[in-house]
Structure formats: C-alpha cells, structure tokens
Amino acid sequence: MLNTLEFVVLLLAAAVVMVALFRSLNLPPVLGYLLVGAIGGPHALNLMQESAGASHLAEFGVVFLMFSIGL
Known part of the structure; x- marks a missing residue:
C-alpha cells in the first residue's frame, strides 16, 4: 500500500509514459490517462x-481530464 504522495507521483509518471506511447500510436492521449x-x-x-x-x-x-479535453 502506497501513501498518497507516492501514489500521485507514480500515477503522474505512468501517465506521462502512457501518453507518449499513445501519441506514438496515433491514439488520443486521454485513453492513456x-x-x-x-x-x-x-x-x-x-x-x-x-x-x-x-x-x-x-x-x-x-477535473484534470475535463481540463485536458477542453470542457
């Protein structure tokens, strides 16, 4: 079990990697999130x-997802 700060850092790092992967596959980055x-x-x-x-x-x-898709 991770504490909240470690979990947020892990999620952000994983999101950066997945968004880069999804962009290289010409897929929307929101799917990576x-x-x-x-x-x-x-x-x-x-x-x-x-x-x-x-x-x-x-x-x-x-809120972050809505911001990233422009709502």
Whole structure:
C-alpha cells in the first residue's frame, strides 16, 4: 500500500509514459490517462484502497481530464 504522495507521483509518471506511447500510436492521449487510472485503481493492481483520500484524488482526476479535453 502506497501513501498518497507516492501514489500521485507514480500515477503522474505512468501517465506521462502512457501518453507518449499513445501519441506514438496515433491514439488520443486521454485513453492513456484512463488506462493508467483503471490499472492503478482498486479493481486491477489495487495500489490504492477506496477511501476518502481516493475520492478526493478521483475528483481531481475528473477535473484534470475535463481540463485536458477542453470542457
């Protein structure tokens, strides 16, 4: 189990790698963000349990995703 800061740094690093990979494959970078979130969540690798901190992090992720797609 990772603490919140380590988890955020890990997610950001994974997102950078996945976005670069998806851009090289001519796919939308948003899919890379979604894939990193799905893999890092409680249903795949279980890096972060569901908690209040996870819900705040999820809200931040939704805002960042909406910002990146231009809403």
